[in-house]
Amino acid sequence: MARAYTLDDRAGAPHRCDRAMTRLSEYLLPTEKQPPADAEAISHKLMVRAGLIRQMGAGMWSWLPAGWRxxxxxxxxxxxxxxxxxxxxxxxxxxxxxxxxxxxxxxxxxxxxxxxxxxxxxxxxxxxxxxxxxxxxxxxxxxxxxxxxxxxxxxxxxxxxxxxxxxxxxxxxxxxxxxxxxxxxxxxxxxxxxxxxxxxxxxxxxxxxxxxxxxxxxxxxxxxxxxxxxxxxxxxxxxxxxxxxxxxxxxxxxxxxxxxxxxxxxxxxxxxxxxxxxxxxxxxxxxxxxxxxxxxxxxxxxxxxxxxxxxxxxxxxxxxxxxxxxxxFADEHGISWPRSLAPFAVHLVALGKPGTPERAAADELYATLREAGVEVLYDDRDLGPGEKFADAELLGCPLRLTVGRRSLQSGEIEVQRRRGREDAPAIALGGDPNALLAAVDELWQSLP
RNA sequence: CGGGGCGUGGCGCAGCCUGGUAGCGCACCUGCUUUGGGAGCAGGGGGUCGCCGGUUCGAAUCCGGCCGCCCCGACCA
CATH class of the missing domain: 3.30.930.10 (Bira Bifunctional Protein; Domain 2)
Incomplete structure (x- = not known):
């Protein structure tokens, strides 16, 4: 099931082999609601707000983990x-x-x-x-x-x-x-x-x-x-x-x-x-x-x-x-990466409290995606949906997958394309992993 | 380098004019509730007010010097 090592951002799959730890509950991604007071440029405001960079002095910047990616x-x-x-x-x-x-x-x-x-x-x-x-x-x-x-x-x-x-x-x-x-x-x-x-x-x-x-x-x-x-x-x-x-x-x-x-x-x-x-x-x-x-x-x-x-x-x-x-490519909600530059291909949002069936389903999806080598950032934090969606849109990964109680009822993973914030066709939850991965790959091909 | 502005808790700010020992929102910690678009209640922690000096019984506040940061311009092998 493991994919070939590839960096081909145009024709290839949305990933490369990636063993980096990417649970948001353990990841340094310090997002901010407000931009720095003295920031003017869009990129300055958004890159700081999205937790990509931090300043150390005039013209001296550190790249935080997601920004460095x-x-x-x-x-x-x-x-x-x-x-x-x-x-x-x-x-x-x-x-x-x-x-x-x-x-x-x-x-x-x-x-x-x-x-x-x-x-x-x-x-x-x-x-x-x-x-x-x-x-x-x-x-x-x-x-x-x-x-x-x-x-x-x-x-x-x-x-x-x-x-x-x-x-x-x-x-x-x-x-x-x-x-x-x-x-x-x-x-x-x-x-x-x-x-x-x-x-x-x-x-x-x-x-x-x-x-x-x-x-x-x-x-x-x-x-x-x-x-x-x-x-x-x-x-x-x-x-x-x-x-x-x-x-x-x-x-x-x-x-x-x-x-x-x-x-x-x-x-x-x-x-x-x-x-x-x-x-x-x-x-x-x-x-x-x-x-x-x-x-x-x-x-x-x-x-x-x-x-x-x-x-x-x-x-x-x-x-x-x-x-x-x-x-x-930014809009009023945040960054919208071209897929070749995105820090992660997929931003997986798990809704509901830890320990619930919807969380278990999200955990399983995360494991499936990782095993296949898909670069996925997993929002497993114990936060409300609003904050998670807002952070996902701020960070700007091309695909957002959402698993919540609703997904369990419908048997579908919700998919949103970041560019334009439009819903993509939902993907079946819990079925054949290969079918799921094929669906993610196909979606990836359609992205800018 | 010229012009302008700003330094008060992690972030955003008020307080300064008119001196009396620091406050708000968010974030953070604990508990309970909440969970599909930035939640609610209760309790709690955190700041030598950029630095140095001066005035004063007393300085975040007044005065002087320095440092840092931002914006406009000049500049940008």
């Missing part, structure tokens, strides 16, 4: 797609010697945290890992035969942000997947870049987010091209300019000669240009030799001639994906 969902999707394009996962330190940063000229950046150890050595807390990865490649790559490479990791980034804001949307410490490509020449870089475009498109599609890939300003990086992945949402800090078949960072759009001012707004070749707030969840850059030259990352070609390695760098923030999903 969501974060790790995003991580798993990203990891799969990076591996598909040949990425090799590794891990580099956050605490680093200042020297490589001096060489690349980035030691002067205000947002870079700098510190000194007890011996007086200068250290930094990395805000990205170009210096680290290039340092290693400079040491390890000698020949054209060693290239190309796609290296990546999920690692904490530290940034002395002048103004952290909006919960987890802009923090001073956050996890980023950053990958780095190393090629012999520009043509190779273009190839690696296109692979990332494909991977990022698939990542974004799999998260279920509404998003745009926009051309971005290469800015002071002096790079050879760059794109940003933008998720439109009310709390977004950036703006995207949109028209049919057109999406661009607003700064880029306003430099476009085809864009004309028209009264209050702008037009593109006669079309109205819409401007929407959005959050930048990912960005990709063609770096060229910006880092390889100062750090001495070079290789010898077939003729024994030395060349600088051509690099690209590619970032994506799982926390921003999570927050953007909250922003895009």
């Amino acid at each position: 969501v974060h790790q969902r995003a991580v798993a999707i990203i990891r799969e797609e990076m591996d598909v394009i040949g990425g090799q996962e590794m891990l580099m330190p956050v605490l680093q010697p200042a020297e490589p940063w001096r060489k690349t000229g980035r030691l002067e950046i205000d947002e870079l945290f700098k510190l000194t150890d007890r011996k007086g050595s200068e250290l930094v807390l990395a805000m990205t890992h170009e210096e680290a990865v290039t340092f290693h490649v400079a040491q390890l790559v000698r020949s054209y035969r060693d290239l190309p490479l796609i290296l990546y990791h999920f690692q904490v980034k530290e940034r002395d942000e002048p103004r952290p804001r909006a919960g987890v949307l802009r923090t001073r410490e956050f996890i980023m997947k950053d990958s780095y490509t190393f090629d012999r020449d520009q043509a190779g870089l273009e190839e690696r870049y296109e692979l990332h475009v494909g991977a990022y498109d698939r990542i974004m599609q799999r998260t279920g987010l509404r998003f745009y890939r926009v051309e971005s300003d290469v800015g002071m990086m002096g790079g050879l091209g760059a794109h940003e992945y933008m998720a439109p949402c009310p709390a977004g800090e950036d703006q995207v300019a949109l028209a049919d078949g057109y999406a661009a960072n607003v700064e880029v759009a306003l430099k476009d000669p085809d864009v004309q001012q028209a009264g209050e707004g702008y037009t593109l070749r006669g079309q109205e240009l819409r401007i929407e707030p959005a959050i930048e969840v990912g960005n990709i850059f063609k770096l060229g030799t910006r880092y390889s030259e100062p750090l001495g990352a070079s290789y010898l070609d077939e003729n024994g001639a030395e060349h600088a390695v051509w690099m690209g760098s590619y970032g994506i923030g799982p926390a921003r994906i999570v927050a953007a999903a909250v922003e895009q």
Whole structure:
């Protein structure tokens, strides 16, 4: 009866093997009726209220168990797609010697945290890992035969942000997947870049987010091209300019000669240009030799001639994906996760007092679902129905199953889809477990 | 970094103007009742009022300094 191990959120079953303890009576899910007094952004309010995150200081957040599950969902999707394009996962330190940063000229950046150890050595807390990865490649790559490479990791980034804001949307410490490509020449870089475009498109599609890939300003990086992945949402800090078949960072759009001012707004070749707030969840850059030259990352070609390695760098923030999903799909009752990101597939609500027949039926259903590997959060607390339903809608798992006295009478489990809060056809209670699981799987397929 | 605001129990707040030793709602604990949309009754626990200093017989309250947090803007490899 055990299911195959799978993370396939689009075609697969609503679960993976999951032995985590998920009885709400024993789970740390501190829900709140009221949002924090100073919260503005929807995602900030709801993620705190739903018990996903807690703040420790300005721009410093902890992920509580359910929130971390969501974060790790995003991580798993990203990891799969990076591996598909040949990425090799590794891990580099956050605490680093200042020297490589001096060489690349980035030691002067205000947002870079700098510190000194007890011996007086200068250290930094990395805000990205170009210096680290290039340092290693400079040491390890000698020949054209060693290239190309796609290296990546999920690692904490530290940034002395002048103004952290909006919960987890802009923090001073956050996890980023950053990958780095190393090629012999520009043509190779273009190839690696296109692979990332494909991977990022698939990542974004799999998260279920509404998003745009926009051309971005290469800015002071002096790079050879760059794109940003933008998720439109009310709390977004950036703006995207949109028209049919057109999406661009607003700064880029306003430099476009085809864009004309028209009264209050702008037009593109006669079309109205819409401007929407959005959050930048990912960005990709063609770096060229910006880092390889100062750090001495070079290789010898077939003729024994030395060349600088051509690099690209590619970032994506799982926390921003999570927050953007909250922003895009929340309603007045709470969060409504796309199934690929949901902390649990099924939120099972048991009504009635512990010790009653309806509780026994719910216990049995919980056991059946768990045994099958379905990720289920079981609300077995001794609380009234109102509180349980409210918490379930706040947390936003895609499917809610309810077992109460009524279910025993009708012989059916009630099912609600979180998105739209609509009832789905009830499922027979206590019959063939395989039929029950098939019904849950089928429902899962119908979800966004 | 400029402008604005706020720090009182776990959360949300009142009290401060007009100084007299802290209160409300929710949450929490115990008991009984209740159980299909955030329950009822009774009893109970928890706060150096952000920190330091000053004024005063006496400071959550007045004065000075510092720290922290939020919002708007600037910023955001």
